[in-house]
Amino acid sequence: MAKKSVWSDNRFWQRSATWVTGFASILLIWLTFDTSAQIAMGNDKNLKDGVTKRVPGPTVINYKITYEMSNKRGHEVPIIGGNDGKGNSLFQQKEKFFGRDDYSEKEARALLHLGKLGSQAKNCMDCHTLLGNGAYYAPDLTKAWLDPAWGPDGAMQALTGKNTKEEAMAEFLQHPDQYPTHARMMPNLGITAKEAKGLVAFLKHMSSIDTNGFPRNFGKIKGAVHGK
Amino acid sequence: MIDPSVIRPEIALGDFLPIFVSSALVLVFGGFYVGIYTAVKVKMLKPWFIALAYMFWLLTAYCLYLMGSLMHVGEFTAKALVVAAIGLILLPHAVYYMQDQVHKKNEH
Amino acid sequence: MASKYLTGTGSESKQLATWYFTFAAILFGAQLLFGLVAATQYVMPGFLYGILDFSIARIIHINALVVWMVFAMFGSVYWLLPDETGIETVGIKIGKLLFWIFAAAIVVVVLVFLFIQVGKADATTIWFITEGREYIEAPRWADWGIVVVALGFVGNLFLTGMKGKQTGIVTVLMADMIAFAGLYLAGMFFTDNISVDQYWWWWVIHLWVEATWEVFVGAIAAYGLIKMLGAHRQVVEMWLWIEVAMLFGSGILGLGHHYFWIGTPEYWWEIGALFSALEPLPLVAMFVHVLYDWGKTQGSEEEKGNTNSVINNKPAFTWFVLNAFGNFLGAGVWGFFHTLPQINLYTHGTQFTSAHGHLAFFGAYATILIGMFYIAVQGTNGIKVMKHTRASIWATSMITGGMMGMTVALTIAGYVQVIVSRAQMGATWAGYFDGQSGMWFQQAMDWRLIMGLVIFTGFIILAKDLLTTGKNPVHER
Numbered sequence: 001m002a003k004k005s006v007w008s009d010n011r012f013w014q015r016s017a018t019w020v021t022g023f024a025s026i027l028l029i030w031l032t033f034d035t036s037a038q039i040a041m042g043n044d045k046n047l048k049d050g051v052t053k054r055v056p057g058p059t060v061i062n063y064k065i066t067y068e069m070s071n072k073r074g075h076e077v078p079i080i081g082g083n084d085g086k087g088n089s090l091f092q093q094k095e096k097f098f099g100r101d102d103y104s105e106k107e108a109r110a111l112l113h114l115g116k117l118g119s120q121a122k123n124c125m126d127c128h129t130l131l132g133n134g135a136y137y138a139p140d141l142t143k144a145w146l147d148p149a150w151g152p153d154g155a156m157q158a159l160t161g162k163n164t165k166e167e168a169m170a171e172f173l174q175h176p177d178q179y180p181t182h183a184r185m186m187p188n189l190g191i192t193a194k195e196a197k198g199l200v201a202f203l204k205h206m207s208s209i210d211t212n213g214f215p216r217n218f219g220k221i222k223g224a225v226h227g228k
Numbered sequence: 229m230i231d232p233s234v235i236r237p238e239i240a241l242g243d244f245l246p247i248f249v250s251s252a253l254v255l256v257f258g259g260f261y262v263g264i265y266t267a268v269k270v271k272m273l274k275p276w277f278i279a280l281a282y283m284f285w286l287l288t289a290y291c292l293y294l295m296g297s298l299m300h301v302g303e304f305t306a307k308a309l310v311v312a313a314i315g316l317i318l319l320p321h322a323v324y325y326m327q328d329q330v331h332k333k334n335e336h
Numbered sequence: 337m338a339s340k341y342l343t344g345t346g347s348e349s350k351q352l353a354t355w356y357f358t359f360a361a362i363l364f365g366a367q368l369l370f371g372l373v374a375a376t377q378y379v380m381p382g383f384l385y386g387i388l389d390f391s392i393a394r395i396i397h398i399n400a401l402v403v404w405m406v407f408a409m410f411g412s413v414y415w416l417l418p419d420e421t422g423i424e425t426v427g428i429k430i431g432k433l434l435f436w437i438f439a440a441a442i443v444v445v446v447l448v449f450l451f452i453q454v455g456k457a458d459a460t461t462i463w464f465i466t467e468g469r470e471y472i473e474a475p476r477w478a479d480w481g482i483v484v485v486a487l488g489f490v491g492n493l494f495l496t497g498m499k500g501k502q503t504g505i506v507t508v509l510m511a512d513m514i515a516f517a518g519l520y521l522a523g524m525f526f527t528d529n530i531s532v533d534q535y536w537w538w539w540v541i542h543l544w545v546e547a548t549w550e551v552f553v554g555a556i557a558a559y560g561l562i563k564m565l566g567a568h569r570q571v572v573e574m575w576l577w578i579e580v581a582m583l584f585g586s587g588i589l590g591l592g593h594h595y596f597w598i599g600t601p602e603y604w605w606e607i608g609a610l611f612s613a614l615e616p617l618p619l620v621a622m623f624v625h626v627l628y629d630w631g632k633t634q635g636s637e638e639e640k641g642n643t644n645s646v647i648n649n650k651p652a653f654t655w656f657v658l659n660a661f662g663n664f665l666g667a668g669v670w671g672f673f674h675t676l677p678q679i680n681l682y683t684h685g686t687q688f689t690s691a692h693g694h695l696a697f698f699g700a701y702a703t704i705l706i707g708m709f710y711i712a713v714q715g716t717n718g719i720k721v722m723k724h725t726r727a728s729i730w731a732t733s734m735i736t737g738g739m740m741g742m743t744v745a746l747t748i749a750g751y752v753q754v755i756v757s758r759a760q761m762g763a764t765w766a767g768y769f770d771g772q773s774g775m776w777f778q779q780a781m782d783w784r785l786i787m788g789l790v791i792f793t794g795f796i797i798l799a800k801d802l803l804t805t806g807k808n809p810v811h812e813r
């Protein structure tokens with residue numbers, strides 16, 4: 001029998017595996033606590049007090065949201081209610097959402113809840129990506145709310161015959177088969193007017209989440225670094 | 229943390245292809261290195277092939293360097309890549325050494 | 337080398353294993369069919385529009401994928417338990433009952449996906465129709481069913497492991513299967529916060545495929561090497577522990593590569609980059625290990641003057657080798673491709689992801705599980721040395737070749753998407769469609785469909801071979 005070596009001892013490796021796994025798991029759990037605190041949804045008070053949250057409260061739908069370069073972060077960040085000029089949110093400028101900019105915390109939360117449920121009940125994620133995850137058959141919805149296609153210069157308001165972004169989106173969601181933009185069309189999923197409103201609230205809220213600069217250069221086709 | 233002064237320069241459009249090719253080659257060459265090394269050790273190949281194995285490792289390291297610099301990785305990631313390259317060169321040695329120990333222990 | 341448990345007849349555990357394998361193979365076929373539907377829709381968007389939309393075809397494609405693999409994994413455990421522990425599986429009657437419950441539940445879930453498809457935006461839909469979260473769309477009632485079945489399975493495994501001989505392989509499987517079942521719970525709740533939602537969703541998806549399932553593969557490969565090559569248990573089991581350490585050591589925190597852009601803090605860039613860059617190392621090592629054992633065993637036989645192959649099951653061994661290689665290629669090379677945040681910023685959620693997803697699931701899991709199918713065919717038919725048949729060679733080549741071709745096509749499509757839709761157009765709606773209508777992209781989608789047909793044909797031949805090869809007189813008995 002050759003000299004015994006720890007390197008060829010099963011028990012040694014069994015213990016090592018246990019320790020490594022335990023250590024990695026504990027680190028992950030610890031990070032999970034930290035991350036959970038950082039991605040917990042904010043509330044109306046945060047918005048009123050000007051506290052920036054990675055995932056803002058549902059009443060963010062009362063505010064104007066943009067996606068702008070932050071020199072400090074080195075990438076785009078969601079800007080809520082106006083930019084202080086340095087890439088921070090001012091939480092001042094409001095924006096009407098279906099004619100109102102005074103949704104209470106409760107109302108906004110209910111809308112977001114309906115929208116999130118709707119996104120699952122209609123399997124949105126099985127054609128689109130949300131925060132970049134899902135299917136690749138249709139455009140990413142992470143910042144769909146900010147997509148120029150739905151803005152005043154985009155095609156969708158004229159196509160759906162609506163004057164605001166949210167109404168155009170809601171109309172499209174209810175009858176996607178009537179407003180095809182390409183041969184590949186979104187199917188009619190039986191979305192009601194109420195559900196559509198919730199879904200648009202969900203999309204607007206999602207666009208306010210701090211995604212560390214994903215997607216890059218969103219919506220800056222003309223000004224983009226690699227713009228054509 | 230990434231140094232704020234070198235924050236994420238844009239990847240040049242023409243650099244995407246070399247990045248993808250080099251990052252694929254990292255492991256392809258890495259695989260050759262490990263494969264040839266093992267094959268030599270279990271006597272499926274002549275001993276001089278070992279030089280070829282190390283050459284492949286050098287190619288791996290070069291691809292890692294190329295890929296890292298083209299995508300402008302931060303300092304931290306650069307270190308992680310160096311660790312990965314060192315891990316790769318040690319890996320088959322360690323595996324072979326340990327397996328051999330066990331084999332010896334069990335066959336005599 | 338044929339142990340007395342090699343024949344499936346007589347062992348109820350092995351009989352149950354064959355049920356699991358059979359149902360798994362049927363679901364595999366269904367997976368491919370619905371994949372073909374989805375792939376056709378990329379090429380002809382009107383195909384089944386409004387009847388069986390892309391989303392539904394895709395749900396069935398990927399859920400059938402996950403479920404057939406889980407079935408085949410359960411089957412593999414029931415197959416190897418008597419060999420490893422030396423006793424009949426404890427509680428096998430309950431195991432058999434749970435099989436029928438599981439299978440029936442799956443059929444109901446699929447029928448609901450097919451015919452009801454979507455529901456109102458309320459909790460009832462989440463409970464009874466769809467949960468709408470990629471890979472784990474199965475409604476909540478089915479989640480609970482799966483938990484019960486998984487607990488029963490884990491119970492069988494533990495009781496048998498504790499009563500019989502608890503080998504290293506069985507010990508690893510016991511620990512691994514507990515984690516595997518437990519992680520499913522992370523995907524069983526609803527939240528309005530999409531970032532929290534995806535945080536936990538990845539616990540199920542990533543910690544399954546890049547931690548617990550990989551360790552499972554390590555254990556099965558260990559079993560296979562002992563079984564088919566007569567490799568030394570001591571070596572193989574030591575090696576298995578090292579694999580566990582490497583896989584969990586890199587894979588658990590490698591989870592960070594999914595936390596770059598979902599609202600989670602920036603420190604995940606560093607954690608994800610570091611640990612996931614290390615993830616390919618165990619895959620390289622697993623590859624070496626198979627090569628090593630093969631070379632060593634063959635070598636020592638040749639020294640004894642025996643020039644015959646040491647492999648007693650050619651088709652299964654071929655699939656096991658493809659597994660070692662495919663795992664390295666699909667998960668290792670294609671995973672490393674896009675795992676650093678600097679590049680993932682552009683590739684995240686493109687056809688690149690799909691290319692990697694296909695080759696990794698195929699290379700790491702489909703291969704070795706098909707290998708287990710062959711081991712079961714060998715066992716149930718009392719074959720001592722199983723050879724390749726013409727059909728097994730065709731099936732292996734067509735499935736593997738088709739998969740490689742598909743991956744290349746998807747990678748090209750991903751490249752177009754990164755350049756056009758992402759780097760140039762900033763990921764907008766218009767940018768998305770500009771990328772999709774590029775000539776290279778469209779041709780890639782044509783090729784994906786063609787390769788899909790090759791794979792499906794290969795599957796039919798595989799099914800035929802699995803059903804008939806057991807009676808083929810070419811094998812040594």
Ligand code: HEM
Nearest residue numbers: 545593612615667671672674675684685689693696697700
């Ligand atoms: C057998 C092992 C593996 C399997 C089955 C697998 C499978 C997958 C799948 C299916 C996805 C797509 C998930 C979705 O639908 O969004 C994915 C994503 C990803 N995988 Fe893997 N993977 C494996 C191993 C690895 C390894 C070893 C690495 C890194 C070295 C890796 C890196 C990634 C990354 C970075 C993504 C995210 C892609 C994106 O941002 O869109 N994977 N994987």
Ligand code: HEM
Nearest residue numbers: 135136137368371372374375689690693697698702788791
């Ligand atoms: C006939 C062969 C196949 C065809 C035609 C096919 C087609 C497809 C299509 C069209 C998608 C949707 C991708 C998208 O959203 O754009 C998909 C997704 C997927 N397929 Fe397949 N597939 C086939 C075989 C397989 C096999 C054999 C596996 C694994 C063993 C597999 C695993 C997956 C996975 C994991 C996804 C999700 C990818 C992601 O989200 O990134 N497929 N497949």
Ligand SMILES: [Fe+2]
Nearest residue numbers: 542546591593
């Ligand atoms: Fe992952």
